[in-house]
Amino acid sequence: MATLLHLDSSLFPEGGSASRSVTAAFRKTWEEQHPDGTVVYRDLSADPLPHLDGVAASAAFSDPATHSPEQQAAFALRIELAEELERADAVLIGAPMYNFTIPSTLKAWLDQVIIMGRTSGAEQSAKGTPAIVVASRGGSYAPGTPREGMEYVLNYLEAALGGGLGLDVDFIVPELTMAPVNEAMADLIPKFEASRDKALEDAAAKAKSLVERFAS
Template sequence: MPTLLHIDSSVFSTEASASRAVTATFRKHWQEQHPDGTVVYRDLAADPVPHLSAEAHVAGFVPPSAHSPEQAAVFAERVKLIEELEQADAVLIGAPMYNYTIPSTLKAWLDNVILFGRTAGETPSAKGTPVTVVASRGGSYAPGTPREGYEYVQNYLTAVLADALGLDLDFIVPELTMAPQNPAMAELIPLYEASRDQAHAAAADKAKRLAERLAA
């Protein structure tokens, strides 16, 4: 049965997090299609992976036989994360925008799984694996908006997930999530609600279609 690698990185609970709420919808519909499937879940806020150290970085460029004990230990942790990615039939990532970019915990996970000569390079080991990213944001950074030039989440993740790792990337983008909390954005609440509803509908639809695609 298919395996879904589900990663959340929001610092908030599902009740308070737009990205977690939408990834939960995706996962729910995925599991309805694959009740006997496997979900490998990583909550990077509750259980962050180590930021890349010098030992872990250097260990990726030398043969295992040449690893020091310290390099062997930290590289083994990188390999666990890499194997989770390689063994997944699909990947789901919650990536809220914090200060114009992704959470540092998600960046740490990416730094660990990007390994040239294995997951990145001429023949990426997870190439073609479908990945759905829920890129929530407090405002709007869509093309044509005043803050379009500050959109560093989709641009960055496209470069890393699609270009470097060769994954089949798709985005769901709930916007204006700060509207209910920020009085200055009160007039945008209807647009926020529409974006939220569209995101949940897209998550349900994408999960079902992806399940059908993998079952074919």
Template sequence: MPTLLHIDTSVFPGEASASRSVTATFRKEWEAQHPNGTVIYRDLAAEPLPHLDGLAAAAGFAAPDQRSPEQHAAFALRETLASELEQADTVLIAAPMYNFTIPSTLKAWLDHVIIVGRTSGAEQTTTSGTPTVVVASRGGGYGPGTPRESFEFVTNYLGKALGDGLGLDVTFVVPELTLARSNPAMAELVEASDASKAKAHEEAAAKAKELAARFAA
């Protein structure tokens, strides 16, 4: 049965988080198609990963039989995280915009799983082609032609890190204007916000069905 790797990163719980609510929609549909499938779940806000340190970084560039005992110990977490990514048939990532870019917890995950010569840096990596859905929620509007288009460092960064770096097949679902109902200054954007939210849930459900169908028995 297929395996879904689901990563949430929002600091807000449940329905208070736009990204979590949309990843929940995707996962619900995916599990409906594969009730006996495997889900590997990481909530990086509830259980943040340590930042990559020098020992773990150096270990990634050394052959396993050439690593010191300290490097072996430091590399253990990277091995676990990379293996989770490698065994996934589908990857689902919540990436809300915080201060124009991704949560630091997601960056820590990327630093651990990007291993040159294994998951990255080769023409064919151990993660090449894995379908990946990224829910890139944002409080305002940062799309093409908007005043803050140049401030958007979520989809452009993750497109490179996940797509070019890890070789994943990335699709973005983007609920935006998510602060409209809580920010009086955005009152005139509530309708657009609601429409964006509804579209994101529809896209997530449709993408889950599409990807689940690839692994139908």
């Protein structure tokens, strides 16, 4: 039975969050198709992880037998997060764009879970695990748009998740999410609705495809 690691990082609840709505659609289909599976959930906004500090960072590069009590406690969290990732058969991440990048709470998870010599480096312990990332954004940063050059979320997460952790990354990108509440974007509401609907459809389809893959 497969295990899904589900991370949300939006500041807003599901009813007011594009990324949470899409991750919820993915998870709903996953659980319907795979009722005996396991879901490990972290709401990084409601229950944020500590940002990586010198104590936790240095612990990864020293012999555990020499760790101070502070290093032991800090590194225990990093190991817990690494083990969650390693046990997962698939990873689902809600990653809304805030100020051209990802939420700091998601960055904190990445900094904690990327451990050189374990999850990262020559031998990546979760290498090949499929990761579905819902990268929502208020506007559009697609190729050919005026803000194409300001798209840092997809590039960064492809590097961090794909390069750093070795995950097999696939993106769902609901965009123009500010159109219904920003009068200046009113003409873009139909495009927002189309993007939203496609994202929900893609989430359900990708969840079903993964479950079928694990069941085969």
